[in-house]
Amino acid sequence: MADSRNVEVEGMQYEYTEKRTESRRRMQTMRERAAGGGSVVHSARASSCSSGGFLLLDGTTFEVKSRWQSNDVKLPFGYDFWYQPRHNVMVSTEWGSPNVLKTGFNPDDVSKGLYGTHLNIWNWKEKTLRKRIDMGEEGIMPLEVRFMHNPDSSVGFVGCALSSNIFRIFKNEVDEWDVEKVIDVPSKKVEGWALPDMPGIITDILISMDDRYLYASNWIHGDLRQYDVSDTAHPKLTGQVFIGGSIVSDGAVKVVEDRELDEQPPPRYIQGTRIDAGPQMLQLSLDGKRLYVTTSLYSPWDRQFYPDLIK
Secondary structure, three states: OOOOEEEEEOOEEEEEOOOOOOOOEEEEEEEEOOOOOOEEEEEEEOOOOOOEEEEEEOOOOOOEEEEOOOOOOOEOOOOOEEEEHHHOEEEEOOOEOHHHHOOOOOOHHHHOOOEOOEEEEEEOOOOEEEEEEEOHHHHOOEEEEEEOOOOOOOOEEEEEOOOOEEEEEEEOOOOOEEEEEEEEOOOEEEEOOOOOEEOOOEEEEEEOOOOOEEEEEEOOOOEEEEEEOOOOOOOEEEEEEEOOOOOOOOOOOEEEEOOOOOOOOOOOEEOOEEOOOOOOOEEEOOOOOOEEEOOOOOHHHHHHHOHHHHO
């Protein structure tokens, strides 16, 4: 939004602005409900001891109408969410504390518990939190979550950025929501980088409209991946292309051990312009023939990992 408006919801004040601004609460993901039902937006406090929540916006004016959740649940963090109404479920994810995010990435903040590891399972109709699933060290920084497009499907996926894993979300044999790791992007041992082990950093995932393919972006490694998820429990890597990233062959980083590649990929140029960062947000055309990619994640992180990107 170009303007800044202060609104009050149930005694709490919100500044409705672009998420880059220093606001009392930061707006993140917005999803539209059924026709006439307005939109739900994820918000988070800007303090280090933050709590995430959801707001209901008017579907026409985008004015804040109320909180979405019906109980006073105080989650430590927030980020993305997706819902599947026919299964009466919404799933939300956790990046980390906004005050930590805005200063760049510090590995010490992970051990301090300032980054999320949970999926939050909500009752869609009652707007209440049903359970939290801790994915532990395999699920640090769960960002984008997607359900299959088939409205009857009870399967979804979540990409965990720092762990560079993708978990499958499903109903188990006792009809409870559960997760299992189905994709693991191995770290690379490197020299000349911030850490000796470089994770892929999965910042976005999406599913094709026919529910056949899952696409994932590794923002640090620099590759975009396509998986066949016809068997959702056993995805198969069917395509991979490098678009910039931190391990390009003429860069400052030397890869000393790689479980996937025999050599470092060359830099990528498009119409004579070098791509200085890796693939980040993704959007697939409805016919599945064109995939659109951005490279900027968040200004403090761009500045830290890809300084040439913001010059």
